[in-house]
Amino acid sequence: MRPRSLRLAFVLACAAGRAASAADFSADFGQAARPVTVKGWVKNPPPGAPGAVDFSAYKGRVVLLERWATWCGPCVAKIPALIDLQAKYKDDLALVSLSEEEAEKVRSYFKKTTLKKLDPSRPDTPLEEAVNYSAAVMDPKDPSIDVYFGFLRGVPSFYVIGRDGRIARAVVGSYDEVLREVERLLSASGPTAAEQKDARESTSIEKEKGRLTKEVTKLGSPSDPAARAAGAVKHLRLAEIAERSLARRPWEFDARDDRLRALESAWHLSEAAERPALRRRIAAARDELFAFNASTRTYPLSWSQFAEMVLPGDYALMDPPLALKAIERAQNPAKASDGDRVWDMVHMTTARVYLMNGRPVEAAAWAEKALKEVHPVRRGYLTARAEYHRALAAMAGDLAGVRAEGRKRLASDAAAAKALSGGRAARLEL
Structure with a gap:
């Protein structure tokens, strides 16, 4: 779920197809929202605009533009809330949800997934019947899309458009903040001057973050010491911007x-002498994030995703005990998040966490569960096979051969998946 670069480009200016340069539009606070091109509609297309979301057609209504994905746990967990939001405000609100996946994949997800799966208190109604807002698929490289989500690349991310057709707020991830903004815009008096100032500052922070993110993305992982030092400084600046956001909104995930x-990222680019201090800051930030996630009922991050987060690829940054605490919460029905209930990779993650904590028997059992629940052609299945055999190697005491055996099994399963999928190459990671 992460924001990346803001790439200024041209946008499609109107339904007639005239182009406008990015010099006069950059999706800033207060600007009149420009049309967004879509590849196709999956649910409830608005009248009169088969190939676009034309915000001028919604004048007098608040528009909530969402970017989401079927694989995003926090995204799908909020679908029932979005349905409720649209039902509550009806003609005063237009909710438009965009995915960069193929239309058939989104339709299939809506057909196979029920409200009850996302929220056990709901009826067993398929989403293809329950979703009451507009849903479409889009090309993220289209200029009309890129100018909005070029720096809000995480999912879910939102733009809130006011009744006057102007951009009121840009938000990444925080549904609670989106809900507050929608309710402010729909209130009888509208947002106050202080609330408008807050929205302007919030959007400014997001754009500064987008500019820096673009720079560090372009920088990559350089070998030149001077470039690495410059990159570390930029990443630390991004950490400072995040601190500014927290000072203004302590509730932000x-x-x-x-x-x-x-x-x-700063740790990766820093000199050896600077790393211990950064490692302590990272540990403190993880502990604080764990406590925050445990303190809110909205669970912005599923516990299985949190476990993945604290087990990155670099062993020096791994925190297996904290990952185990997260997985234990995911397994507790009273503490598990909505994302833990719907994310089909949770068993694989659990296997990895147990393996990293020196508990190979539990790791093998959870990897076996993953094997039974993920389709063979999917990357998740292949990685689960690798985790399973890594666990078996660990049980045999051959710790040095764990990773080698995992890679060996992964290569074998990749060939099998290619055959099963009609020759399509499988994208694999270990």
Whole structure:
């Protein structure tokens, strides 16, 4: 779920197809929202605009533009709330949800998934019947899309458009903040001057973050010491921006997530002498994020995703005990998040956590569960096979051969998946 670069480009200016340069539109606070091109509609297309979301057609209504994905746990966990939001405000609100996945994949997800799966208190109604808002698929490289989500690349991310057709707020991840903004805009008096100032500052912070993110993305992982030092400084600046966001909104999840990721990236680019201090800051940020996630009923991050977060690829940054605490919460029905209930990779993650904590018997059992629940062609299945055999190697006491055996099994399963999928190459990681 992460924001990346803001790439200024041209946008499609009107339904007639005239182009406008990015010099006069950059999806800033207060600007009139420009049309968004879509590849196709999956649910409830608006009248009169088969190939676009034309915000001028919604004048007098608040528009909530969402970017989401079927694989995003926090995204799908909020679908029931979005249905309720649209039902509550009816003609005063237009909710438009965009995915960069193929239309058939989104339709299939809506057909196979029920409200009850996302929220046990709901009826067993398929989403294809329950979803009451507009849903479409889009090309993220389309200029009309990129100018909005070029720096809000995480999912879910939102733009809130006021009744006057102007951009009121840009938000990554925080549904609670989106809900507050929608309710402010729909109130009889509208947002106050202080609330408008807050929205302007919030959007400004997101754009500064987008500019820096673009720079560090372009930088990558350089070998030149001077470039690495410059990159570390930029990442630390991103951590400071996240701190600014937290000072203004202590309830924000994404600012905590941004801070943690920025500190980890700075650690990778830092000199050896600087790493111990950064490692302590990373540990503190993780502990604070764990406590925040445990203190809110909305669970912005599923516990299985949190476990993945604290087990990155670099062993020096892994925190297996904290990952185990997260997985134990995911297994507790009273503490598990909505994402833990719907994310089909949770068993595989659990296997990895137990393996990293020196408990190979439990790891093998959870990997076996993953094998039974993920389709063979999917990457999750292949990685689960690798985790399973890593666990078996660990049980045999051959710790040095664990990773080698995992890679060996992964290569074998990749060939099998290619055959099963009609020759399509499988994208694999270990």
